[in-house]
Amino acid sequence: MKLNIYENAMEGAIVIARRIASLIKQKQKEDKMAILGLATGSSPIEVYNELVRLHKEEGLSFKNVVSFNLDEYYQLKPEALQSYHKFMDDYLFNHIDIDRANVFVPDGLVPVKEVEAYCKEYDHLIEEKGGIDLQLLGIGRTGHIGFNEPGSTIDSATRLVTLDKITRMDAAKDFYSQYRVPKQAITMGINAIMHAKEVYLMAWGIGKAEIVQKALEGSISQLVPASFLQRHPNINYALDAAAASELASVKTPWLVGPVKWDKKQMKKAVVWLCHKVNKPVLKLTNEDYAENGMNELLTEQGSAYDININVFNQLQHTITGWPGGKPSSDDSQRPERNSPYPKRVLIFSPHPDDDVISMGGTLLRLVDQGHDVHVAYQVSGNLAVFDDYAFSYLDLSIDLNNKFGDTSENLAELKSNILKLMDGELIDEKIVAQYRILKGLIRRNEAKTACRYCRVKDENVHFMDLPFYETGTIKKKTLGEKDIQLTADLINRIKPHQLFVAGDLSDPHGTHRVCFEAVKKALKKLKKESWSKDCRVWMYRGAWQEWETGEIEMAVPISPEELLRKRKAIFKHQSQKDGVLFPGDDSREFWQRAEDRNRTTAKAYDKLGMAEYEAMEAFVEYKF
């Protein structure tokens, strides 16, 4: 098994695309066809982009390529926006010189009676072409590869399958609603995948961390179909740091081999040890260290006493009620500097509610403590509005227009077209785009209301609508120069002393990851600006996870009253209340998740022997 952990998806994708290119060229020399097994979904997108670039800019030809796609939704027209046929055309086939006769994607429209024979033929064709030379795979949160859901056997063939509930939930973003996601799909079986000569399994983002750990380090089982790949003689795992974060070698490296014991590593390990033996820091003994794989640290530092004091102080110094720095006070042991005061603060919020969900308490404190707080919403978040909610706004607008004499025909027509679109009677990307604009405006107004509630000045609220997200179709663009320039322009206009970003590397849909990339690249561009030397960047984590306690560099306590204010700010995002469109496997509402998480962080500090607070928000500094 080969495991590569890349800094980001882009880096990993380039390596994989180059490997594919070299395989194609090698086969060209041998006058043979290269047989590729291809996947859809968010994971391979960057690979396809790089392949297209290699074709356009470096003349890579696909004339000797035969491709077999893993899967297709059952009973979905190939021209439907969500079909994998369309996905492959949009991302790859329409941009390269592959012979269409060599492209095979399972046909989702095969009549049910013919499915079995059709699937047999698909497998037969793969064999006839000599089997797959290189198979690309993503991994679903259920552990599926292709659409081989839990329960699939290692020798399973191409077949019609029923999709898992979690898989359908993850696909909901492409279908406007979870209920419209097809229940079945045709998938290549695990057998053909296991017979591929070379396999690349990609996983990007924290959303995949848990299942990646199970697939790579857990027992081989039908319950996690991707775990079968442990038996593959030529399996390559390509992960980013977030997807790899639950692997033992990343999470507890001191248990796997020798490590460099710097201050950070020591804090991380001691916090882990406290959790393991259920003791606060100052009660850890030499035996606790020795018995839990940390003998090396003990030898290096002398005694448990010295380590304990060191880590206790480190933890204590992360706590501050002054997230913007405490003016005119000694800041040598505080996470933020005391001057300048007040600071210009820029909070980047990927979606329109991440600011208040993830750092609402800190935002309120920053405003209360007199800082000049700006909030920039990076994408519109228009995917995550329930249809009935959008319709109530649309109806209200129609009623208002009727009432006050304006023409409502356009809106009424839009409504009827959207209904047709939902029933599959109409395929029109323009209507899809208009519908998304409507949903985006709903979210924009909610964000404005929440900012007003937090007393952020109207002129300090920025809506960026980054183009990578605003495609109006299922196809998301990759981060482009325009996204980066828009981000850089805004930062340069505000010249912040403090910047907050969602550094959780990903939400389930990857948007946070891309938004963070935009900020990183923008900061790189602005490195020479004089103000940037005096700018600190703090990363918060989105609704889906929190920093490990041992990693936290600034912990902002929240009082019971502040927590209530934070809750009210989250409530302003009405479209995300009463059940959200993409709950993942967590049915709590965002305000509940936020409060539980902030209380859990406070409890974790308390258990380590620190002061007991109601709740805490946590940050890690990003050094650019």
Ligand code: F6R
């Ligand atoms: C796609 C496929 C699936 C995806 C998996 C991950 O053809 O067969 O197994 O690879 O669901 O999807 P993403 O990459 O969107 O997270």
